[in-house]
Amino acid sequence: MTTMTEASVREFKMPDVGEGLTEAEILKWYVQPGDTVTDGQVVCEVETAKAAVELPIPYDGVVRELRFAEGTTVDVGTAIIAVDVSGGTAAPVAEPAPAAEPEEKPQARQPVLVGYGVATSSTKRRPRKGPEVTVAEAAVTAAVQQELNGHGPAEVAAVVPEVPAVERARPLAKPPVRKLAKDLGVDLATVTPSGPDGVITREDVHAAVAAVPAAAPQQAPAVPTAPAVPAAPVASYEGARETRVPIKGVRKATAAAMVGSAFTAPHVTEFVTVDVTRTMKLVEELKQDKDLQGLRVNPLLLIAKALLVAIRRNPDINASWDEANQEIVLKHYVNLGIAAATPRGLIVPNIKDAHAKTLPQLAESLGELVTTARDGKTSPGAMQGGTVTITNVGVFGIDTGTPILNPGEAAILAVGAIKLQPWVHKGKVKPRQVTTLALSFDHRLVDGELGSKVLADIAAVLEQPKRLITWG
Numbered sequence: 001m002t003t004m005t006e007a008s009v010r011e012f013k014m015p016d017v018g019e020g021l022t023e024a025e026i027l028k029w030y031v032q033p034g035d036t037v038t039d040g041q042v043v044c045e046v047e048t049a050k051a052a053v054e055l056p057i058p059y060d061g062v063v064r065e066l067r068f069a070e071g072t073t074v075d076v077g078t079a080i081i082a083v084d085v086s087g088g089t090a091a092p093v094a095e096p097a098p099a100a101e102p103e104e105k106p107q108a109r110q111p112v113l114v115g116y117g118v119a120t121s122s123t124k125r126r127p128r129k130g131p132e133v134t135v136a137e138a139a140v141t142a143a144v145q146q147e148l149n150g151h152g153p154a155e156v157a158a159v160v161p162e163v164p165a166v167e168r169a170r171p172l173a174k175p176p177v178r179k180l181a182k183d184l185g186v187d188l189a190t191v192t193p194s195g196p197d198g199v200i201t202r203e204d205v206h207a208a209v210a211a212v213p214a215a216a217p218q219q220a221p222a223v224p225t226a227p228a229v230p231a232a233p234v235a236s237y238e239g240a241r242e243t244r245v246p247i248k249g250v251r252k253a254t255a256a257a258m259v260g261s262a263f264t265a266p267h268v269t270e271f272v273t274v275d276v277t278r279t280m281k282l283v284e285e286l287k288q289d290k291d292l293q294g295l296r297v298n299p300l301l302l303i304a305k306a307l308l309v310a311i312r313r314n315p316d317i318n319a320s321w322d323e324a325n326q327e328i329v330l331k332h333y334v335n336l337g338i339a340a341a342t343p344r345g346l347i348v349p350n351i352k353d354a355h356a357k358t359l360p361q362l363a364e365s366l367g368e369l370v371t372t373a374r375d376g377k378t379s380p381g382a383m384q385g386g387t388v389t390i391t392n393v394g395v396f397g398i399d400t401g402t403p404i405l406n407p408g409e410a411a412i413l414a415v416g417a418i419k420l421q422p423w424v425h426k427g428k429v430k431p432r433q434v435t436t437l438a439l440s441f442d443h444r445l446v447d448g449e450l451g452s453k454v455l456a457d458i459a460a461v462l463e464q465p466k467r468l469i470t471w472g
Contacts, residue, residue: 008086011079061085173200251345295363310457337389350386
């Protein structure tokens with residue numbers, strides 16, 4: 001890596017974009033060496049343990065060098081880009097390292113805001129140890145697998161690309177592409193690159209595999225055979241047998257927080273099953289209200305309002321435990337967190353001062369939270385300072401759960417699926433809309449009486465939503 005010594009070159013260092021964060025991963029560069037940048041221009045996007053953030057450059061100039069490739073985790077305070085601020089059009093002095101693509105996920109995930117349904121670290125990558133697989137071996141394996149799957153004999157011929165005798169330069173490919181080629185048994189030296197500057201892409205590797213016919217098994221001499229016995233079913237797995245996903249960013253931070261919470265705060269969970277038929281009818285009526293036109297109106301909105309009413313009636317549950325000072329901190333405000341599952345992992349953005357919002361204002365805030373989370377633009381500040389959380393596992397068809405507290409909070413409410421069930425109503429069994437609520441709380445702060453009162457109040461409001469007026 002080239003070191004800048006000219007006085008006209010300024011180095012922009014990785015800032016702490018959250019509270020006390022020590023590292024961030026470079027997700028994407030928006031500039032390249034030789035590009036002109038201006039003060040305030042976004043030059044890259046980074047992912048911290050809390051969110052993805054765009055970084056603006058604080059001065060004008062010409063990009064001289066990108067110090068780290070995409071996919072690299074960088075410590076806070078380390079220079080990541082060098083800019084010539086002399087005003088000239090300096091040529092780039094070093095090319096950035098090949099960017100690292102995100103590794104393939106075991107299963108594609110779409111952003112899910114828990115409550116709305118489906119929309120639409122210093123971790124270092126290490127090569128996975130294991131035996132090398134040749135193109136011919138991969139082809140034979142494919143042919144055998146095809147036999148096992150009952151597709152009949154495969155008549156193919158093995159074609160192993162010839163390797164020139166002279167030593168060749170190391171092919172240009174990003175680390176995940178090299179790993180993919182290794183897993184598929186593809187020699188990168190035989191692959192024709194289609195990427196910029198001769199870089200081999202994933203598509204090139206897959207094309208190379210498709211272009212190689214599978215090898216035909218040799219014919220064995222005919223021998224007398226026993227009566228055929230039906231073969232046991234054989235599981236069919238395509239591609240690599242394992243996929244390793246680095247634990248970093250939001251997922252790494254969430255894992256650490258959940259472990260810390262589970263083994264620090266003594267959890268207690270209580271449950272109640274409640275008839276929410278009247279609440280569901282009110283949701284439909286509110287959708288027609290002119291004051292709520294254009295806003296998100298759904299059961300989560302009224303569940304959130306019911307929780308806020310319960311907290312107003314039982315304010316001691318809105319607290320935190322200060323271990324260092326051996327104090328209970330009572331909060332006179334409610335920052336309402338809504339758990340959201342995103343491709344980067346679980347995040348819990350919160351609505352600031354939710355206790356002071358009217359129903360239309362709360363609906364508007366929930367809508368903004370949804371849009372921001374789905375776009376992956378939730379800021380670190382939006383996930384800090386929460387006092388209580390709602391997680392809606394019902395959107396996945398789950399009846400209930402035992403949620404783990406967010407660190408620093410005393411309670412979290414899990415909402416199960418709302419289903420039509422037989423229910424005794426006015427002395428008769430009738431089909432009613434029913435759900436199960438689960439409230440987990442920190443038993444250092446909340447005893448059984450307080451936790452039960454809060455849960456009972458939430459259930460009472462959802463069963464008789466007119467209590468939003470009389471109690472709210």
